Amino acid sequence: MKITKAVIPAAGFGTRILPSTKSIPKEMFPVVDKPTIHYIVEEAVKSGITDILIITNRGKEAIENYFDVSPELERLLLKTGKEKILEEVSSISKMANIYFVRQKETKGLGHAISRAKSFVGSEPFAVLSGDDIIKSKTPVCAQLISAYEEFGKCVVAAKEMPKEEIHKYGSLKVENIKDNFFMCTDMVEKPQPSQVLSLYSILGRYILLPEIFDILEKTLPGAGGEIQLTDALKVISHKEGVIMVDFEGKRYDMGNKFGAMQAAVEFALEHPEIKEDFKNYLKNIEL
Ligand code: G1P
Secondary structure, X not given: OOOXXXXXXXXOOOHHHOOHHHOOXXXXXXXXXXXXXXXXXXXXXXXXXXXXXXXXXXXXXXXHHHOOOOHHHHHHHHHOOOHXXXXXXXXXXXXXXXXXXXXXXXXXXXXXXXXXXXXXXXXXXXXXXXXXXXXXXXXXXXXXXXXXXXXXXXXEEEEEOOHHHHHHOEEEEEEEEEOOEEEEEEEEEOOXXXXXXXXEEEEEEEEEOOOHHHHHHHOOOOHHHOXXXXXXXXXXXHHOOEEEEEOOOEEEEXXXXXXXXXXXXXXXXXXXXXXXXXXXXXXXXOO
């Protein structure tokens, strides 16, 4: 079955980038001239996704406004002859069919995904974390969809992370199948040193089958007292295995200050309008 639906969890508080996130959702932080969530929706659309459910929470209205039309602004841009930016602004509301649901309680990633049950129905679907921008030649979501089409199982995107950082991620027990495809038969969320299964860590992209919803309903709070998606996926990995793709691409963790700054600098260095000026600026600042 062709994957056309995606879920973007965007309900977290963004505590690592306070105080900005008191009033600006972290998914709306700009990377040069577009908010984080724009890059994520763009990745989904380029991967063939037509319908997207964004899971939000109180205080995230700016995300809904961003994907809506803005008649006053569009009229002003037309009147002042700013056609190029008008085209860009008005294309945002047409990127995909975008729906919203509120998580209501912040009880973890697994709980957030369970809110997508009626949107998803009986189809396999993609999950793209609202925290992670991934720059790649082929969109990572498309890389995962290809793996799903080949193996017909749930899929996670992963990379090897430094040993000192593995406690922040979901660690995977894997065996290579071929090329960058691995079979994962166990996983653990936020492992203690003795629980680390490998340095391969889940990084913000998944293809899930609808059976995940029944498992999530029975999943008890895990790491951090939250209902963890990893704990539900672990059940599937034990039963039939989950495919892990060691993806091509570079991930920026937009949920922390350093990741957000890396994205800002690297995207600015490629932005057609400012790249030359920005490069010169960087060369000339005293460090
Ligand atoms: C979540 C997932 C974790 C994954 C991480 C990075 O954790 O639960 O398995 O490794 O995202 O994508 P969080 O960063 O929300 O604590």
